[in-house]
Amino acid sequence: MNTESIGWWGVVVGILAGALRGGTPFLLVSLGECITEKSGKINLGLEGSLLLGAMSGYAVSHHTGNPWAGVAAAGLMGAVLGAIHAWLVGRPGVNDIASGIAMLIFGSGVAFYFGKPYIQPSAPQLPPVPLGAWSDTPQIQSALKISPLFFVGVALAFFMAWFLKNTRWGMQVRAAGDAPAAARALGISIDRIRLLSIVCGGSLAGLGGAHLSLFYPGAWTESISSGQGLMAVALVIFARWDPVRCLMASLIFGGAQAVGPSLQAVGISTGYYLWNAAPYVLTLLVMVISCSPKRSLIGAPGALGSGS
């Protein structure tokens, strides 16, 4: 296949590139939401952590010249927002969904406020990992320039699955999410487990933001996120609270987002905007099919949404 007439393969390559590039923030945020929900609380405010992570990562990379310092700052700021959320939802009578929306407003407010001066200047970007060096086709080469954070996410997905299943702490997280009363009876501090889980979740969302501003699209703007943080909640349902399936789900969602633009690149623009809704329709369908009046979602932590 030569460079000029890649043709329909362009659609496939475009979707693949979208899955890898656009899927990375989905992956990190959904892993963050996964660990949060495993402990029994929902965090709708990961969108705020994502935005704040994107902004602070970009700002720190700009000032220090080191993108990895930016990544660290992004994780830290995400964790700070997570801590506020965790502290709020740990109080009696505070609804975790409302608190998530408050964190979304607050986090984006902070990010936009302090991010104003960073819309213009450029910051050093994360170095891509060129897996496409074997190919002569530039499209494939550029599609396989992968974010280092993608590998971090993949490693984390497998690590988190192992952690939740095989370690004492992982068991405690699951206990806090599935049966808080029983966990409390065993002397496990639910509040501490949830605090740590939510802080880790926020920090992962911050890393997702760093991918956005430091790799792809690779600049800080106020419209940098297309709702990846909010979508995390849906993704985790889609993945049935399994970190490894979060990886699959993120790739599917990233790819689905790229369908419209890829088709447009080969001249098919019918339904371009409707394709934007594809991931959401998909999630809704999965929920409709897998829920039933008799049982709740398979794999859902027992205490989720019960206010306990």
Next chain:
Amino acid sequence: MSTAGQNGDNGIVPGVARQVAAVPASSFRWRPACEAVLIPACAVLAACLVFGIFCLIQGRNPFDVFAAIHKAAFGSFYSFQNTLVRAAPLMLTALCTALPARLGLVVIGNEGAMVVGGLAATAAGLGVTSQPAGVLLTVMAAAGALGGGCWMMIVAALKYLRNVNETISSLLLNYIAIALMSHLVNGLMRDPASLNKPSSFPIPEEKMIPAIGETNIHWGLFIGIAACLIAWVLMEHTTFGFKVRMVGGNIRAARMAGLAVTRLGIVTCLLAGAAAGLAGMIEVAAVHGRANESLNAGYGYAGILVAFVARHRGLPILLVSILLGGILASGGILQREFKLPDATILLFQGMVFLAILFSDSLYGRFKIFKEGGA
């Protein structure tokens, strides 16, 4: 996510159980009423304090900033008009969260219902442009309310028939609604004359919702006020509202008592969506004149904030909408006079919301608010 019968008192509607107990009109309970007013008021004050300290750190005199916000929001009749124009859609979108909240549902599909309502109103309005203004606007309002209502009805139907979590489904429907609008205003409904901002064909300007007298305020404000008043009466003073609050208080008890929970849920969500749909219709018919991306400019998400601050009651929603409308209206002056970014308002909103949520954990903590207490 959604566990069967998760409803219970999940923190949004505390105090329902107390209200359900019949109270003779003569013994109005002052202390709980004071609690319901004082706690949120103190929370807002605390948020203002934090915001003031933040301004101080940023090198602005907080008193000047608050004075400027006050001036821009309520200082003159002209600025108050600005505030009211922004408050009108907030009143309606807030109802979209507030009504289902009384049932124990956390619905955040305001933005989506508003967009669908605006789209439906525009589509219907464009079909009858030759009719007189009264007919045109009635058709638009009906279509907007119906569109938004049906959109939210999906949420209730999925909840009660398939046990799909209402928060997530309404969130997903927001994105689907926005994609649907982008599809339509870039395709079927697109006015070729709208170049930079793809929009639908306009409805005739002379038939749009008129301003009241010499002011900038349009009659949409009265739709918002009326909707809040109706919601107040419906929820607090009718058997329907009583049933809804009973479901919100304890869904199992409500089922045992023979209430048609599914039907109540669907009707409540229909009304909620209709309110948000009307907000979309008003934005189209009174402000923009056409459907475009201005429809999802954030009134939906701000409406969630209003509903939670007002604790999902109709009358407080009126007041809180006007306050938030004022804060939104003061964004420009903070930019011009204090060189603060426009996100300052967003930050302030976030602080208020967090403080209000924190205050949710304070109800029942102070003895002084208890009947017969100290």
